[in-house]
Structures are given as C-alpha cells and as structure tokens.
Amino acid sequence: MTTNGRTPGQPALLRVLNDRAALTLLLDSGAMTRNDLAQRTGLSKPTAAEIIRRLEAAALIRGAGTDSTAGRRGPSAVVYEAITDRDLAVAVDVQLVDVRSTVVDAAGRAYPVASHRMTDAEYRSPGADIVAAAVTRAATAAGVDEDLVTAVAVGVQASVDHATDTLTFTDGLPGWPREQVAASLSRDLGLRVVVENDANLAAIAERNMGAGRVHGSFALLWMAEGLGMALDVDGRLLTGASGAAGEIGYLSVPADALSIDPTATLVADLVSEAAIEALAAEHGITARDGTAADWRQVLPQLSGLSAQHPFTAALGERVGHNVLPALAVADPETVVLHGPTGIAGGPGLAAAVTAWLRTRTRWSTAVVPPGVPDTPVLHGARHVLIDVVRTALADRLDRISDDAPAPAPAERP
Template sequence: MTSSPAPGTPGWLAQRNDQAALALLLDEGPLTRNRLGELTGLSKPTAAQIVARLEEAGLIRAAGELSAGRGPNAVTYDVRLDRTLGVAIDVDETVLRAAVVDPRGTQHPVATLPIEPSRPRTAEDDVRRAIDAACAAAAVDPAAIVEIVIGVQAATDLAADRLNFTDTLDGWPMQNPRGALEAGLGLGVTLENDVNLAAIAERAEGAGADAAGFALLWLGEGLGLSIDLDGSIHHGATGGAGEIGYLPAPRSAMAIDPDAEDLQELVGGSAVARSASTALGRPLDYAAALAALAAAPEQMLPELAARIAFALTPVIAVLDPSLVILGGPTGVAGGAALADAVSAALRTSSGWDPVVRTTGAPTDAVLLGARHVLVSRLRARLLPE
C-alpha cells in the first residue's frame, strides 16, 4: 500500500482498487466481498483479490458473518482500526484532556489530568501523560499510536516551528516544540492553536457547518479568535492571526470599564466576573459568574453584550464576516440570549449587522476539532495519494 507504481500499470490499478475498498470499509463499516464488488463496480473475482491483499497486509480482518439465506453465511470484513490510532490532546492552563482517535472517527472516552503546579513540566512529559491516560481510558495499546494533534493556548508558527503569545505552557520550548516532541516520542505531531481547532469543530459539525466563512470568538479565561475562510483556517504569516486579546480597548469602552487596557481585560474571564459582580451586587469569581449567566442572563446581558460588541467591532471592520460564532465557556453559558444581545449591541454601537450565533460545539470543542484533523491524517496513512 505504500509503494507508488507507475500510473496505468496493473500494480497502480490494484493499489487504486485497494484504496477504494478501504475507503468504503471506513465509511460503511463491515462489508462482504460481494457487497464490496457491488459498491466499487468491480467483479466478484477482483473483489476477492482485493480482500485477500488487504487481509494479507494486515489492514482488514474478518469481522463476522452475514446470513445469505440458502447456502453458507457470507463473511464480513472490516478495517483493523486498532493498528493505526491517534490521540487528540487539549492543553489548557490547568488540565490536560485527551482522547484516542481511530480512522473512522469512533467516539472514545476523554481522559482528564490536572496540571499539578508542584510538578516540574516538560512538553514531552505532558504529552506522554496524556497519551497514556487516553489509551488507558479507551483500553488500547499505546504502541498503536502513530499520530497526535495537540491544541495549545498559543499562536503556532508552523513554518518556523515556534510558539508565540502564550503564558500557559510552562516548561515547553518556544522554539522547535514539534520537532522536539516528534524526536522524543517517535510519533507524528501536529501543534495547533486551540481556538483554530474549535473552529474546525464548528465547521465540521457545529454552527458554521453551512457557512461560506465565519469568525469564531472564543470567550473564556482568555480571549481568542479564529477565522474560517470557506473551510480553511487563516493562520497569518506567523500563526498569529486572531490574537486579538492584545489589542487596546477602544476609548468608547471606558464608560463600561475604564480600567480595561486591552480586549483581554475587557471581555476575558476576570472582566466577566467583574461585570457579573456589579450586575448582581455581590462578589463573584469567573465560575460563579458563568453559573449566574446561565441561570439568570437578563441581569448580566446588557453590559456583557456591550463589552463583546466592542471587542468584535475591529474584527468585523477588517473581515466583514457574514457569521460570528460565540464560543468558549462564556459563549456556552450565555447561549442564544447572549448571541441575540451581542447582535443588537453591534447594530447600536457600530452599525454592523452580521449573523451572531452561539457555538454548536459546546463540549470539548478543541478535542473535537483535533479529532477531525486526526481522522484525516490517519486515513491519509491508510489511503496514500
């Protein structure tokens, strides 16, 4: 399956047939030889040859039997999903989340590990812990892992293999992190900004599934933005596209929060806590503010929506997206009511009027995006061009 015979030769044709059969098995699940022949349009003898080659290569296995009425039952075949696996990892400030991924995209349990402040950190140790925990949760052999995709709270400069704009990756190298991990782990490694992975999840099965393009504003302890241009993530020259938390807060926002110097301080987690404390008349931390926003949004919405509108205005002025998605913990807690309030605040304060929606991937969005990337990478290993 890894050789590259000359186009048009019998070997090339056999390889194409094998790839077509593997793709069908990944998409459809277990199939008989006859059904493979029907779906590929190939003869029964050719389908039998494909099955024999794939079985000999260890790529498929007999999965069961299917009643054929009169006569013997037909054997069904399926892809050996246990041979080519990946792990999706989300590294945030306090925890590691990880889940095993196979080429079919099967759901596996999510393992969560705390980042212990007293434990010396390295990138390799963080990732090894995440892989081991994910494999234990899914009851799979870590030796089957060949690829990992890691979501990090950083701008990822893919060309230079460098991390920028981060203060949550203690012990990780800023230069050559991917190369160091690949050398230490012996695996294929992809490092991607966490909000970009969340945007991939929105495109694949969330609020941006049918959009020509969109801007995902991630509202959590930190602030981030991802830009989807017709299904492609815009990274910028050095991976820094979307790092809007560093932009200065506009002068017009001083009436709401005169102490906010940048957009992070205007709509980040601490700002949401301050806003909620003022609205509800009692001191709240960020977690309590989110609970209050979900339970009684009407008291918090006006000021919070105005803050978010101020943060969105420069984004919309530059990109003019038809759709803005509010993600992250604040976006999830505020839901549709927050999206509607932000839309109204934008019209009032700036005249811009994009569609504003709440996230369609409210749970483990970063892992979900990483899983979609991994499925593509794992299938490419099985189905090389």
C-alpha cells in the same frame, strides 16, 4: 504526476486507488461483504475479492462473522471490517491548567475523555511531560495499550507557525519549547506530534460538525483564560504569515469602550475572568453561599439567563467590542462565540451580542452559539488525527502493493 514511482494509467496505480477507496468505504460505512463492497464501489466481484485479499494481507481488514440475511441463497457471505484498534492516536487539549485527552482511531469512534487539573509543578514542567501524561490517561480511560498510539495532536493557547515550527504568544505555556516545537516533542515522545492553536481546532470542529457547516465563512471567538479568534473561509483556516492571525486579545481597547471599563487596556481585559467576576458582582450574581462568585461559578449561572438580562446585555456589549475587529477585516457571514464563556453564554449571549451590533454599530452580522459545545478542541484535533491515521494505513497498503506480484489489470472505480 506520480504515486510511489507509478505513472497514471498503470494497473498498479489503479490498484492503489481502488484499495484506498475500499478501505475508506469500510472505515466510513462499517462492515460489509464482498458483494456489498462491489456494489458500493461499482467494481466487479472478482476485483472486490482481490481488494479484500490485499487488504487482509496488509492487516487492514479482518473477517467479522457472516451475513445471514433472510432469503439469501447459498452459504452465508463473510462480513469484513476495518481493523482500527492497532493504529491509534490521541487528541490533547491544554487549557492553562486543565488538560483533556482522548483516543482517536481511523474510524472516528468515540472514546472516553480523560480530564486532569495540573498542579503548579506540572504546569511548569516540560511540554513533553504534559503531553506524555495526557496520552497515558487517555489510553487508560479507553482501556487500550498505550504502545499502539502512534500520533498525537495537541491544542494549545498559542500561535503556531507550521512553516518554522515555532510558538509565539505563549503566556500560558512556561515549560514548552518555542522553536522546533513539533519536532522536539515528536523526538522526545517517539510519536508523530501535531501542534495547533486551540481556537483553530475548535473552528475545524465547527466546520465539520457544527455551526460552520452551513456558512461559507465564519469567525470563531475563543473566550477562555485567554482570548483568540479563528477565521474560516470556505473551509480554509486563515492563519497568517506567521500563524498569528486572530490574536486579537493583544489589541488596545477602543476609545468608545473605555466608558464601560476604564481599567481595561487590552480588548481581552473586557471579557477576562476578573472582568466577568466584577460584572457579576455589579448585577447581583453571587456564589451559592452569597459570597462573591469567581469566574467558574459565574459561567454556569450565565447559561440560564436571557439576552435581555442586564448581566447578559452588559457582557454582550463587551464581547461585541471583541467581535468588531474580525467584522472590519474579514466580514464573515457569521460569528461563533466559543470557549468556556461562549459555551456558557449559549443562545442568550449570542443574541445579546447580535442585538448590540445591530443597534450600536453598522454591522448586522449574526452571532451564534457553538454548534459543538462539548470538548470542541478535542473534536477538532480528532478530525486532524483521523487524516493522519488513515494516511499511515494507506502507506502500509502501498508498501504491500509494491512488494506483491502484479495481478490482472484493475478496474477503474
């Protein structure tokens, strides 16, 4: 194996590994002194000093004051911090007509989320225009220079085949390309663009910071204007041969579900906006003025209902029919209900689905509410982009190391 032409065991390769480890430590743990860096990495102080020199030369770190800890002898030590405000990215979530976006840096700091509801003309405009506008809104909300953005990750309601760079099941993306998607967006925007299915990004968020952290496998049912599912096994997303794994919304309604909704033809129809509105009307849930409530007016009321409420129980049965295909095929340890409906339903809806499965089917799989209910797609895209930005920083460090004269042999961390 080689790294930039270096063979294992050479001092240059060890320098690169030490430099990358130190940069990652500064990004993850925050500012520290040279001595702190030496202690945390297990390297000598002279080697830590060389690492700091190289990171400064690559404009990856800078001095951030001094450590005047009480009791320290001698002059105050310089504290160094990673520079994260020069290489930025933007996470974008495109949900039919709603677009959210936020800035991402290598340290994973939180930035404001910009939200926008597209007009009909915007909705039908080219995908590059939608993403470009989202990047501008995110940069403005964060108060950063848009020119510092070098990468974008976009979550969409579609299947993404990364091998061929194509989109399928693109019902809600009229102006987007179908082929060479990431390549054409990258070219049009002059940025590196990563495109991913929204449910898969939500699953990445749940694996890293939510319900997926304590399970070896889980399925995530995404219920929004569309319906989809993500499957995670030991931290690996199962996307299928063409990226279409989890597109369960296109399955036909099973025979035993026709009795609860004779008009439904696809399983997605059981939990569609129209279905939820009709179910709410059937159970006396209305808008504040007493008129029929639309989908967006129903969801806030769902969050306050228990699993035993007739509306929640009825919706739980419908959701259960959508969960069954994942149980039969993948048998995950748990199922996470997500998307606007899953988030609004919370523990009550999750408990209702669990109860239906255990009393009406042979499955006893636990169904749980989201662990990341707030902008899950953006959180997933953020995790993807942190890796992208850090890789770009490491590449810059490698170029500096290639050009620099070889110092004394580096230590193994």
